[in-house]
Amino acid sequence: MKHFQRLQLAAAALAVGLSFSVTAASAAGPAAAAANASPSVVLVHGAFADGSDWAKVIPLLQAKGVNVVSVQNPLTSLEDDVAAAKRVIDAQPGKVVLVGHSWGGTVITEAGGNDKVASLVYVAAFAPDAGQNSGELGKDYPAPPGFAHIAADASGFLRLTPEGMSKHFAQDLPAATTRVMAVTQGPIQAKAFEQKVSAAAWKTKPSWYIVSSADHMIQPALQRDMAKRIGAHVTTLNTSHVPQQAQPAKVAEVILDAVRQSK
Numbered sequence: 001m002k003h004f005q006r007l008q009l010a011a012a013a014l015a016v017g018l019s020f021s022v023t024a025a026s027a028a029g030p031a032a033a034a035a036n037a038s039p040s041v042v043l044v045h046g047a048f049a050d051g052s053d054w055a056k057v058i059p060l061l062q063a064k065g066v067n068v069v070s071v072q073n074p075l076t077s078l079e080d081d082v083a084a085a086k087r088v089i090d091a092q093p094g095k096v097v098l099v100g101h102s103w104g105g106t107v108i109t110e111a112g113g114n115d116k117v118a119s120l121v122y123v124a125a126f127a128p129d130a131g132q133n134s135g136e137l138g139k140d141y142p143a144p145p146g147f148a149h150i151a152a153d154a155s156g157f158l159r160l161t162p163e164g165m166s167k168h169f170a171q172d173l174p175a176a177t178t179r180v181m182a183v184t185q186g187p188i189q190a191k192a193f194e195q196k197v198s199a200a201a202w203k204t205k206p207s208w209y210i211v212s213s214a215d216h217m218i219q220p221a222l223q224r225d226m227a228k229r230i231g232a233h234v235t236t237l238n239t240s241h242v243p244q245q246a247q248p249a250k251v252a253e254v255i256l257d258a259v260r261q262s263k
Helices: 002-036 058-062 078-090 103-111 145-149 162-169 175-184 190-194 220-229 248-260
Strands: 040-044 068-071 096-101 117-123 150-152 157-160 207-212 233-237
Touching: 040 078, 040 103, 058 068, 058 248, 068 078, 078 096, 078 103, 096 103, 096 248, 103 117, 117 248, 145 150, 145 162, 157 162, 162 175, 207 220, 207 248, 220 233, 233 248
Parallel strands: 040 068, 040 096, 096 117, 117 207, 207 233
Antiparallel strands: 150 157
């Protein structure tokens, strides 16, 4: 009888212990999971594009178990694009690796000040300092050949001509691809290039930079100088202005390196 009573007491104690463990885990679970999880990747596209610009990189990141979100920039102003990026950053469960292409580099420079952002990846992108705008960054460099193929409409939005897309924006992609890119591009409000960033996240966050050595939209020399100024880990790829489409595996690997080092 006494043996049976001892068994009952042991079972009751075990049940209480398990109940306490489950309750504690439930209370701490989401926070602990967010703290230990791999950072999410938030992708910010540039001018003359949309979120699908990352379509070749996204599945490569997902295959490694990384949570990925591609922002859809309105391209109406720096403020609007930063707000779009911040909404996506805020929606992530934990840390974020923030990636920007071209004009998207200006956006992540400002939006990257968010406490959730652990690191920045610039892909053939502008990297202004606080108080600078995108347009002034190239003033000391020869005008890139692609600039001659940018056209403005009556509302002040800029688009790339079909020739600009095929011969200067993405000259290393198939013609069938650039034809689609030309008609699906996101036009950008010209004034956005004149709007200054108020802070530079790269001053306090580790950064990576992919230089496109055959770029016709942002001078490769300017890219190299910006990467040096921000103290970035630099990878150089022999691609057009869109390495995420021309060499997606190599771009994904740079992003994954940032993810690994941001845990």
